[in-house]
Amino acid sequence: MNLVNFSDPIIAEKLLQEIHGCASGLGPIKIMEVCGTHTMEIGRLGLRLLLPKNISLVSGPGCPVCVTPGAYIDAAVALSLEKRVRIVSYGDMIRVPGDASSLQWAKTKGANIEVVTSPLEALEIAQKFPDEEVVFLAVGFETTAPATAQSIANAYDAAIGNLSFFLSHRVVPPALAALLLDKEISISAFMLPGHVSAIIGEAPYQLLLKAGIPGVITGFDPLDILLGILEVCKLLVSGSPKIINAYPRIVKKEGNPRAVAAYEKILEPCDAVWRGIGIIPKSGLAIREPYRRHDAAFRHSIDLDKSESQAQPKGCACGSVLKGLISPDECPLFASRCTPRTPVGPCMVSSEGSCAAYYKYGA
Amino acid sequence: MCLAVPAKVISIEGNLAKVDMMGNTTTADLSLLESVAVGDYVMVHVGFAIQKYDEEEAKKTLELIVEMFEKSDIRP
Numbered sequence: 112m113n114l115v116n117f118s119d120p121i122i123a124e125k126l127l128q129e130i131h132g133c134a135s136g137l138g139p140i141k142i143m144e145v146c147g148t149h150t151m152e153i154g155r156l157g158l159r160l161l162l163p164k165n166i167s168l169v170s171g172p173g174c175p176v177c178v179t180p181g182a183y184i185d186a187a188v189a190l191s192l193e194k195r196v197r198i199v200s201y202g203d204m205i206r207v208p209g210d211a212s213s214l215q216w217a218k219t220k221g222a223n224i225e226v227v228t229s230p231l232e233a234l235e236i237a238q239k240f241p242d243e244e245v246v247f248l249a250v251g252f253e254t255t256a257p258a259t260a261q262s263i264a265n266a267y268d269a270a271i272g273n274l275s276f277f278l279s280h281r282v283v284p285p286a287l288a289a290l291l292l293d294k295e296i297s298i299s300a301f302m303l304p305g306h307v308s309a310i311i312g313e314a315p316y317q318l319l320l321k322a323g324i325p326g327v328i329t330g331f332d333p334l335d336i337l338l339g340i341l342e343v344c345k346l347l348v349s350g351s352p353k354i355i356n357a358y359p360r361i362v363k364k365e366g367n368p369r370a371v372a373a374y375e376k377i378l379e380p381c382d383a384v385w386r387g388i389g390i391i392p393k394s395g396l397a398i399r400e401p402y403r404r405h406d407a408a409f410r411h412s413i414d415l416d417k418s419e420s421q422a423q424p425k426g427c428a429c430g431s432v433l434k435g436l437i438s439p440d441e442c443p444l445f446a447s448r449c450t451p452r453t454p455v456g457p458c459m460v461s462s463e464g465s466c467a468a469y470y471k472y473g474a
Numbered sequence: 475m476c477l478a479v480p481a482k483v484i485s486i487e488g489n490l491a492k493v494d495m496m497g498n499t500t501t502a503d504l505s506l507l508e509s510v511a512v513g514d515y516v517m518v519h520v521g522f523a524i525q526k527y528d529e530e531e532a533k534k535t536l537e538l539i540v541e542m543f544e545k546s547d548i549r550p
Contacts, residue, residue: 114480114515115532122536125543132546148477175475201520203475229521231503251520254476257506258522306476309517309525331477338539360532361478361517361525370506370524463475 115360117332126337127161133344134163141167141297142343143290143435145283146304147174147463148331154472156333158340166340169435170458170465171290173304175251175281176203177457177464178385178433182416183279184209187248190277190411191222197240198224199233200248207460230262230276237266237274246407249276254306256280256396257370260377263398263405277407278396281383283307284315285394291322296434300343301326305335305358312366316354323352330358377402384417386457387429429456432465439469446470478519480527483512493518 134140144150150170153159159168172178184207191198191214198214205214205226218224223243225236233247249259259276266274283304290296301324303316308328319326325346329339338357346353356362374396383395398406407413427449428442439445439458449455451467458466481493481502491510493502495518502523504510515527 114527115529115536117532117536122539126539129542129546146476148475201475229503231521251475254478254519254524257524258503258520261503261505261522304476306478306517306519306524309478334536334539338535357535359535360528363525367506367525369508373506461475 117330117334119334123333123337126334126341130166130337130341130344131163133341133348134166136348137165137344139165139167140299140344140347141169141435142300142302142340143169143171143298144302144304144329145171145173145287146307147177147461148306149173149302149304149329149336150465150468151463152331152333152336154468156336157472158336162340166344169298169438170432170468171435172286172385172388172433174458174461174463174465175255176207176461178281178387179204179207179250179279180384180386180415181208181210184213185211186413186415187246187277188212188214188217188222190246190407190413191217191224192220195242196223196244196246197236198222198246198248199227199236200224201228201250202226203461203463204248204250208454230259231265233274234262234266234269234271237271241273243273244411245274246411247274247276248279250279252281252283252304252307253310256282256374256378257310257367260374263377263402264373266405267402272404275405275407275410276398277413278378278398280378280396281385281394282380282396284311284318285391286385286388287316288318289388289391289394290434291319291324293434295436298324298435299347300324302336302339302343303328303354305330305361308356308358308362308366310367310370312362313354313356313364320352320354325352326354328354328356328358328362330361382417385433387433390417427456429458429466432456432458439466442466476519478517478524480515481518483510483514483516486510486512491516491523
């Protein structure tokens, strides 16, 4: 591979100096990232120790696994324990606790659960086991939704009748809108997710500008993240909110229209519960009627509890963590009752959750 | 989980490409991306190429950073 290097330590140090210089003209600022991969990189790089004291980096609801409601997990577990059902899932989902149990527990009870890295593998598995009902657990943001949609289209075209998809996709812009409406939250700027933006482009983020909040589309290498923070500081100094694309090698202004068309053809927006936050209008995706035979909720008559109560895990402060109101180590359960091995709340359940990142890398 | 990895397209057959991902040869589905050619770098996520890697833009971003240092008298 001979790609341009975005992790040069000398340039990184100079970027940090620039950030210090620029931030000295600012009061306390709070930058929220809404991508689990950013959360992990910021932790791994130890950035919080290196940045000026007046910049605080907070993690928003950027991990799709973390915000998947407990009722969804419980429904997947119940399904997995039915006869002649085979569950196919990304590895991230297996340990996530529902309100009652987890897929890992179901496996010990004899459930057939296969871990894959692509939804296309679910098609092969369904063809390999024609006498079984194969259900793919489809989670993820806009980065992942086109892959789900294309796989549903392929299953439909190839008439793979024993394959269905149990959807818990979420989309980012409605969540940003919900965060902006929450009066408790005071975010100065957003570090916007690079690979979600690779699909949706820049236009959906215009909603931030209506609230006077700038956003910088940011990549994932060390220089990308530092550049993202520097661009945020510059925008805050200038006082004029804008959406800046600091990841143009991957993100085009218009995103990937072909991928968007693929998922809009198969999927439609629906209201959805975000674990730890609540119901956010039009923030989920459901399978359109013509493709219903591949909708696990329809095929297996699953009626998910979509009440607000679904959003509140018992005994933890993850709602406040996901909104950036407190940092993970301010939760009374952090690193005591709640650890990556025994997670209580959504932010600890996935390796990309903000509590898991704090636990692994420290504040 | 939005991790996407750059991979170089080695060959294309229909909707599928053979790609070199950090030294490993694997398959990527090209259905979601327009006009991909052999030799292109693509970002692969859950088995699908979701966007092309624009090498020109990558160089430009680094040049902009260096220019910024020159203006502020910091030398990389």
